[in-house]
Amino acid sequence: MPFRLALLALLRHKARTMLALLGIAVSAALLLDMVMLATGMRDNFQGFLLLRGYQLRVAPKGTLPFDSDATIDSAATLVAAIARVSGVVAVSPVLGAQSQTTAHDSTVTAFTLGIDPRVQGDYELLRGADLADSVSIVANERWLALTRHRLGDTVQLAVGYDPQLRTVVGQRAFIVRGVARFFYTGTTQPTIAMRLPVLQEMGGNARRDHVSLLMVKAGDDVDVEAVRARIQAAGARVSVISLEGATAQVEQRLAYFRQLALVLGSISLGVGILLVTTLITIGVNERAGEIAVMRAIGVAKRSIVTQVVTEGLLLSGVGAFSGLLIGLVTAQWLERILADFPGMPATFRFFVFQPHDAGLALGMLGSAGVLAGIYPAWRASSLPIAGTLRREAVA
Amino acid sequence: MTRALVAAALGALWSLASPSVRPLHAQVIDSAPTHPSVVRTVALDARLASDAGLRLGDTVRISAAPNDTAAERVVISALLARRADPSEIARSEYRARLHLDQLQRLIGYGDRVDRFAIRSTGDSARGSLLRTINDAAFGFRAWPSAEIAVRTSRTFQVVRRFHRAIGVITIVASAAFLLCILLLKIDERRRDIAALRMMGISARTIVRSVVLEAGIIALLGSMSGVIFGIVMARLVNWHFQGVHRTTLAFTFVTGETVMLACGLSVVLGVVAGWVAARRLVTVPALTLLGR
Amino acid sequence: MSALVQVRDLARDYSMGSGPVHALRGVSFDVEQGEWVAIVGPSGCGKSTLLNLLGAVDSPDAGSLTIAGERVDRLDDRAATTFRLRRIGFVFQRFYLMPALTAAENIELPMAEARIVRTERRARVQELLGYVGLAGRADHRPSQLSGGEQQRVAIARALANKPALLLADEPTGELDAATGLEMIDLFRRLNRDGTTIVVVTHDAQMAAAAARRIQMRDGAIIAEAVT
Numbered sequence: 001m002p003f004r005l006a007l008l009a010l011l012r013h014k015a016r017t018m019l020a021l022l023g024i025a026v027s028a029a030l031l032l033d034m035v036m037l038a039t040g041m042r043d044n045f046q047g048f049l050l051l052r053g054y055q056l057r058v059a060p061k062g063t064l065p066f067d068s069d070a071t072i073d074s075a076a077t078l079v080a081a082i083a084r085v086s087g088v089v090a091v092s093p094v095l096g097a098q099s100q101t102t103a104h105d106s107t108v109t110a111f112t113l114g115i116d117p118r119v120q121g122d123y124e125l126l127r128g129a130d131l132a133d134s135v136s137i138v139a140n141e142r143w144l145a146l147t148r149h150r151l152g153d154t155v156q157l158a159v160g161y162d163p164q165l166r167t168v169v170g171q172r173a174f175i176v177r178g179v180a181r182f183f184y185t186g187t188t189q190p191t192i193a194m195r196l197p198v199l200q201e202m203g204g205n206a207r208r209d210h211v212s213l214l215m216v217k218a219g220d221d222v223d224v225e226a227v228r229a230r231i232q233a234a235g236a237r238v239s240v241i242s243l244e245g246a247t248a249q250v251e252q253r254l255a256y257f258r259q260l261a262l263v264l265g266s267i268s269l270g271v272g273i274l275l276v277t278t279l280i281t282i283g284v285n286e287r288a289g290e291i292a293v294m295r296a297i298g299v300a301k302r303s304i305v306t307q308v309v310t311e312g313l314l315l316s317g318v319g320a321f322s323g324l325l326i327g328l329v330t331a332q333w334l335e336r337i338l339a340d341f342p343g344m345p346a347t348f349r350f351f352v353f354q355p356h357d358a359g360l361a362l363g364m365l366g367s368a369g370v371l372a373g374i375y376p377a378w379r380a381s382s383l384p385i386a387g388t389l390r391r392e393a394v395a
Numbered sequence: 396m397t398r399a400l401v402a403a404a405l406g407a408l409w410s411l412a413s414p415s416v417r418p419l420h421a422q423v424i425d426s427a428p429t430h431p432s433v434v435r436t437v438a439l440d441a442r443l444a445s446d447a448g449l450r451l452g453d454t455v456r457i458s459a460a461p462n463d464t465a466a467e468r469v470v471i472s473a474l475l476a477r478r479a480d481p482s483e484i485a486r487s488e489y490r491a492r493l494h495l496d497q498l499q500r501l502i503g504y505g506d507r508v509d510r511f512a513i514r515s516t517g518d519s520a521r522g523s524l525l526r527t528i529n530d531a532a533f534g535f536r537a538w539p540s541a542e543i544a545v546r547t548s549r550t551f552q553v554v555r556r557f558h559r560a561i562g563v564i565t566i567v568a569s570a571a572f573l574l575c576i577l578l579l580k581i582d583e584r585r586r587d588i589a590a591l592r593m594m595g596i597s598a599r600t601i602v603r604s605v606v607l608e609a610g611i612i613a614l615l616g617s618m619s620g621v622i623f624g625i626v627m628a629r630l631v632n633w634h635f636q637g638v639h640r641t642t643l644a645f646t647f648v649t650g651e652t653v654m655l656a657c658g659l660s661v662v663l664g665v666v667a668g669w670v671a672a673r674r675l676v677t678v679p680a681l682t683l684l685g686r
Numbered sequence: 687m688s689a690l691v692q693v694r695d696l697a698r699d700y701s702m703g704s705g706p707v708h709a710l711r712g713v714s715f716d717v718e719q720g721e722w723v724a725i726v727g728p729s730g731c732g733k734s735t736l737l738n739l740l741g742a743v744d745s746p747d748a749g750s751l752t753i754a755g756e757r758v759d760r761l762d763d764r765a766a767t768t769f770r771l772r773r774i775g776f777v778f779q780r781f782y783l784m785p786a787l788t789a790a791e792n793i794e795l796p797m798a799e800a801r802i803v804r805t806e807r808r809a810r811v812q813e814l815l816g817y818v819g820l821a822g823r824a825d826h827r828p829s830q831l832s833g834g835e836q837q838r839v840a841i842a843r844a845l846a847n848k849p850a851l852l853l854a855d856e857p858t859g860e861l862d863a864a865t866g867l868e869m870i871d872l873f874r875r876l877n878r879d880g881t882t883i884v885v886v887t888h889d890a891q892m893a894a895a896a897a898r899r900i901q902m903r904d905g906a907i908i909a910e911a912v913t
Contacts (some may be wrong), residue, residue: 298767
């Protein structure tokens, strides 16, 4: 009966109930989006780094991967040393450089990766063949579009271009063997990959036996942090960054989003609670006579409290469920906006829906609904019966 | 909130693919001032000075890599306050300004620069200068500053769109809440309105007075909101300026914001007032009284 | 055998802005099982205060009140609520039905609160609707019923949990003369069937129909008459 009475009380004023539901639904949508933004980015970033299962990154001392021009020298020795570290199952060296190619009177500058195709963790091949030999390259769609090349084409690539002297350090012909999707570069960034020794050779002395980054995979049953410590002990001139370390550093830089999410989520929740409280309090005031009569005929305080809190829960519950649907749609919209960030990797998602997020948002709104019902419920249950009936009779 | 932080925060992600920073390493060797003619001077980030306990006049060794044999002694001659630049706000590295030749020598750059700026005498001169430089095109290209600003502000434009989208969502929710509260507020007056009707006051007069009342409530409410917003903006700025050690204004209430808040609220107030009043005056007065 | 209702020196004061108001000044009387008592008197004489005390919706400042062997004046709020639910039936001048519920649901409400099983509730609702002559109005909402019909539903609701005592506050106050007479007939039938009734009324015909009249003035009983 309390549920039915609560439902009927809400249906009695359809316009105000619908408006409140709309407001709560939109607030719930915003809350869900902000929860998705706050937790999704972190989880997504971890998944983003773990795309090929490499849990550790080895970068030049004091830098983040590709955060500076700095490189690691004597790379072959370091790779061999790290491969010997207990618990390490694979080491993937990566060298980054800019390469130029001329296409139709313009020069296309591409971010170029030198990798070992047996252990590479930077791209997935979409079509064509991988880097079978030293004349092969794989490229992303953007590079192909800008250079207007196709699979099988032969291209001239230059590395170490000096714009002032118009000289290059190395220049060679390559065959475009494959089309790939690169995980860590933006979709608008033209990107290619070739075998590591080839890029090192083309880079001249500055690149010979140098790498920008090593990605390290530890065994599944191994303590990754222990492996990280062992590698760090083996290489004093590098920084070994674990997933947690990288996440912590990025999280520090992405603090804005968490704070934005926290502020907007809290405001949504706070305003929602205020609205539901106001709505139900006014409803209780309007029905003071009815409530007094119910108490007079023997309806317990507990039942009145249940009825009023149920009203709050119904409002916030229905609003929250509608809000979840709206939230998923608005998250797509916001994702499309943020995906336009220059250099944003295609694999990165800001908004990741997880049942846990929906549960958290629903839980917060449910608690908000109960919270919102407490004050009016207290008012309703503590109405003086005789006095209220007398006032109602006079009115 | 600020669009600045977003841009800088995102820098963390795309820095994976866009190398730009040339790290230098500084080591304090003593705190005694040395003669400027012997040792070159350097301007250091005030945050670095504060964190490392350095003062003006201190001598430090500076190099491209730790323990680099090519390290040079420099005297701190100036402290740099951090620029109120949104794109730098979340980057934690310190900045230093060296004499060009010294930096070139330290990082083995030879007689090279990444870019240089040219000041022209006016718009027409700038155009012809650009053409001249680009036609001569000896391995570099000249860009007008405005164009570079547009190219580099794409990040901020995305953030602006993101903020606007969130703003739209917030406004929809606020509008629904505002309409709801105003309907409630006016619905509470049903007995007064019934009494006025029974006294012979015309429906038109009642609607007018209700609409006026709703408009005034909405305006007063939004003005309180603006005051609250200004206080919150100050708190936010105080907090984030402390966290990021910058003078950058993270959030501020503009005239446009105030106009939007007050305007929207008054329009919604008037609409809600009109709808509610029309509903009430079309119901017989006795029904409003519950008879 | 003791009386169903025993009122002894019952007093109730209210604090108003101008000082305390003595609404009841030591009232004593009994109501026997199956009796129909009308309490009459001018407005403000304390009739409704007395009815509220009898119905355990208010507590006396002094005196004792025993109904069906239970000291009502000593009940705390929770016990008083249960007492009202199980032992008292209330009928109000303005009916006070739940506007959102149908006639049947209004009658069902106290039974649902008393945790009576649904099938039994439904059967009792039908029985009561038939008793008050509204068998065909079960699914009508209060707004679809006349004043007399609403008051019949209110009486059926008051009888739902088979109360020991039916209290009515001006039950004909909102009804026209003809409907008022119908209501008096219904009360007469109820009393004949064994219901103990205490009614507060200004209606001379309703008062005359009762077996006993208690006349009040200024918070005190000034006369009693038996028909």
